[in-house]
Amino acid sequence: MESVKTKMNSNLDWRQVIGLDESMAELGRVMDGGRMHPIILLEGLQGVGKRHLGVWMVARMLCQQALGPASPCGNCGSCREVLRGIHPDVRIVDPEGDSIKTADIESLQEHFTMMSPDGLRIGVIMNAERMTIEAVNRALKTLEEPTEQVRVILTSSRPLLLPATIRGRCLRWGVKPPAKELVLSWLRDTLKNTGQAPETEEQLSQWAMRLRHSPGLLAREIEDSSDHRSGVLGDIHQLLTAAKPQEITRAAANLARVHKAKVPEILSAVEWELNRINRQDLTQSAHRGQSETEAFKRSNRRRLIREIRQQAILGKVTLNAQLVAESIGLCGWEN
Numbered sequence: 001m002e003s004v005k006t007k008m009n010s011n012l013d014w015r016q017v018i019g020l021d022e023s024m025a026e027l028g029r030v031m032d033g034g035r036m037h038p039i040i041l042l043e044g045l046q047g048v049g050k051r052h053l054g055v056w057m058v059a060r061m062l063c064q065q066a067l068g069p070a071s072p073c074g075n076c077g078s079c080r081e082v083l084r085g086i087h088p089d090v091r092i093v094d095p096e097g098d099s100i101k102t103a104d105i106e107s108l109q110e111h112f113t114m115m116s117p118d119g120l121r122i123g124v125i126m127n128a129e130r131m132t133i134e135a136v137n138r139a140l141k142t143l144e145e146p147t148e149q150v151r152v153i154l155t156s157s158r159p160l161l162l163p164a165t166i167r168g169r170c171l172r173w174g175v176k177p178p179a180k181e182l183v184l185s186w187l188r189d190t191l192k193n194t195g196q197a198p199e200t201e202e203q204l205s206q207w208a209m210r211l212r213h214s215p216g217l218l219a220r221e222i223e224d225s226s227d228h229r230s231g232v233l234g235d236i237h238q239l240l241t242a243a244k245p246q247e248i249t250r251a252a253a254n255l256a257r258v259h260k261a262k263v264p265e266i267l268s269a270v271e272w273e274l275n276r277i278n279r280q281d282l283t284q285s286a287h288r289g290q291s292e293t294e295a296f297k298r299s300n301r302r303r304l305i306r307e308i309r310q311q312a313i314l315g316k317v318t319l320n321a322q323l324v325a326e327s328i329g330l331c332g333w334e335n
């Protein structure tokens with residue numbers, strides 16, 4: 001998986017998402033005003049692009065060669081580290097599990113206490129409403145009295161689930177969905193680029209309406225053909241280890257496209273493979289006695305994959321992963 005690790009993380013790359021220009025321009029003006037609140041809560045519908053906007057803000061704070069007020073460059077050392085999720089001044093809390101736990105917040109606080117040569121310590125808490133009560137109580141300590149070098153960005157599609165004590169400490173920023181025309185033209189391009197059969201104008205319009213509020217789920221997957229092989233291997237691995245629905249759908253859609261198969265067919269094959277591994281594991285675990293947790297995780301994954309497959313069949317989904325995710329309404333799982 002080394003090659004995957006060193007790739008840009010499209011999940012963080014603001015340039016892969018449409019419809020954020022206006023938000024970026026507005027936020028950029030506020031940030032330039034020099035009176036930026038140290039704690040920002042990015043609110044908006046699921047898939048509207050809060051995650052990418054948050055990462056954009058981080059890059060903008062750290063970019064070494066900002067292109068004027070409009071944008072971080074995306075190419076300097078800092079931007080590249082931010083895009084890979086490895087910038088030493090930035091800690092992103094985005095756990096695999098359902099909830100954000102005290103340990104996640106503690107590790108963030110530890111990050112805040114370390115000195116930075118650039119003068120900023122930045123924390124991003126994705127899907128902040130997933131914090132447990134204990135995590136919230138922990139987080140409040142930091143949010144009540146952030147030191148001068150601390151910046152915190154929270155994202156949430158359900159901000160009302162956050163305690164008022166948290167919301168009250170933040171500058172709340174609503175992220176708006178893009179115009180229908182923008183989504184429509186993106187969709188048309190994507191269908192063309194991914195070699196999908198052209199849809200009728202009416203179908204396009206229906207898609208666009210459904211996708212309107214979720215440009216974050218419209219992140220493009222740009223792969224040149226030389227990347228295909230490593231991409232496929234990575235995808236198979238991901239399908240076998242992924243716990244998050246959006247990872248599964250993304251990987252399945254990639255495989256489907258590369259192999260010119262349908263998404264449900266790919267998922268069905270993965271289900272079969274998980275079954276096989278579990279059977280194998282059970283026979284071996286009699287000797288090792290340690291694989292129960294793994295087997296349990298795999299069963300959960302298989303159940304999840306089955307659900308996604310069934311939904312994909314119902315939705316007759318053949319588009320890219322983000323569209324798959326959107327069309328099957330993966331509420332609460334992704335920004």
Ligand SMILES: [Zn+2]
Nearest residue numbers: 063073076079
């Ligand atoms: Zn830069």
